[in-house]
Amino acid sequence: xxxxxxxxxxxxxxxxxxxxxxxxxxxxxxxxxxxxxxxxxxxxxxxxxxxxxxxxxxxxxxxxxxxxxxxxxxxxxxxxxxxxxxxxxxxxxxxxxxxxxxxxxxxxxxxxxxxxxxxxxxxxxxxxxxxxxxxxxxxxxxxxxxxxxxxxxxxxxxxxxxxxxxxxxxxxxxxxxxxxxxxxxxxxxxxxxxxxxxxxxxxxxxxxxxxxxxxxxxxxxxxxxxxxxxxxxxxxxxxxxxxxxxxxxxxxxxxxxxx
Numbered sequence: 564x565x566x567x568x569x570x571x572x573x574x575x576x577x578x579x580x581x582x583x584x585x586x587x588x589x590x591x592x593x594x595x596x597x598x599x600x601x602x603x604x605x606x607x608x609x610x611x612x613x614x615x616x617x618x619x620x621x622x623x624x625x626x627x628x629x630x631x632x633x634x635x636x637x638x639x640x641x642x643x644x645x646x647x648x649x650x651x652x653x654x655x656x657x658x659x660x661x662x663x664x665x666x667x668x669x670x671x672x673x674x675x676x677x678x679x680x681x682x683x684x685x686x687x688x689x690x691x692x693x694x695x696x697x698x699x700x701x702x703x704x705x706x707x708x709x710x711x712x713x714x715x716x717x718x719x720x721x722x723x724x725x726x727x728x729x730x731x732x733x734x735x736x737x738x739x740x741x742x743x744x745x746x747x748x749x750x751x752x753x754x755x756x757x758x759x760x761x762x763x764x765x766x767x768x769x770x771x772x773x774x775x776x777x778x779x780x781x782x783x784x785x786x787x788x789x790x791x792x793x794x795x796x797x798x799x800x801x802x803x804x805x806x807x808x809x810x811x812x813x814x815x816x817x818x819x820x821x822x
Contacts, residue, residue, distance in 0.1 A: 586606050589603075589605065590605050600784065601784050604784045604788055609785050609789050609792060612783075612788070613789040613792065616786060616789060619774075620789065620790065620793060623769060624769060624773070624774045624790070625771060625797075627687075627767075627769040627771075628756075628759055628760070628763065628770045628772065628794070628797070630687065631687055631690040631694060631762070631763075632694065632755045632756055632759045633755075634687070635690075635693075635698060635755050635759060636694070636698060636801075638695055638699075639694070639698040639699040639751055639755070640751070642695075642699055643703045643751070644706055646699075646703050646706075647704070647706025647707040647744075648710065650703070651706075651707055651710040651711060652728075657707070660703075661707075664700055667696060667700065672693060672696070672697060672758070672761050673765070675696070676689075676761060676762060676765040676766070677765060677766070679692040679693055679762070680765065685766050685767060685768060689762060689766060690758075690763060690770070691759075691762075692762075693758045693762035694755050694758035694762065695758070696758065697757060697758035698751040698752075698755045701747040701748075701751050701754065702744075705746055705747025705748070705750075706743075706744050706747065708743060709740030709741070709742075709744050710736050710737070712740075742809075745808075745809040745812070749805045749809070752798070752801040752802055753798045753802055755801070756794055756797055756798040756801070760772035763776070771790045771794050772790075774786070774790045775787045775790035775791060
């Protein structure tokens with residue numbers, strides 16, 4: 564895939580400039596002693612900590628967190644799409660499931676995570692359970708809302724032509740709901756990182772969340788920020804990956820419509 568750098572700079576050049584300015588001011592403020600480094604370490608100190616701990620972070624803790632994130636995201640994606648589609652087809656299922664989904668998002672994760680640890684122990688499944696809880700909601704809601712609101716005129720047209728419900732679902736509702744569904748999937752990809760980190764903070768022996776908690780207890784703020792940087796980078800990469808898939812799917816959709 565060829566990158567159009569002129570377009571990229573036109574779209575994101577201002578953001579890049581502001582980011583460089585903020586990092587420069589941050590470095591200057593900490594270097595001048597205006598903020599204690601144990602509260603806010605400088606970007607250069609964070610980078611040094613990242614380099615010094617690279618083997619521990621990249622070979623031990625990052626793979627563990629990545630496995631939790633991808634496992635939770637995969638289960639949430641599959642379950643969320645099926646549940647959202649099921650709610651679209653069944654009014655009774657919608658009335659039963661939707662309230663439980665809303666209730667699940669009102670429960671503080673900090674309160675329910677210990678329950679998952681009681682059920683699953685300190686295994687990977689307690690972290691995956693937290694990840695699923697926080698990330699399945701946007702997928703289900705976006706799938707249900709997208710299928711519900713898309714293409715009423717086309718649906719009515721196909722009904723007059725004798726199409727059954729499955730044909731309408733496949734040819735009209737799914738393609739028109741795709742942008743809404745993918746928006747929910749992008750949100751879920753970011754939430755997965757948050758869920759896995761919270762699970763590791765509350766009970767784990769490995770992972771970036773566990774590493775940042777341990778470093779926080781030792782007042783090593785630079786190492787904490789190094790782990791946060793990797794977590795943020797992981798969320799950005801997942802978001803960009805889903806965005807790329809979204810563009811390819813929508814391009815194919817437009818191409819098929821033109822064809």
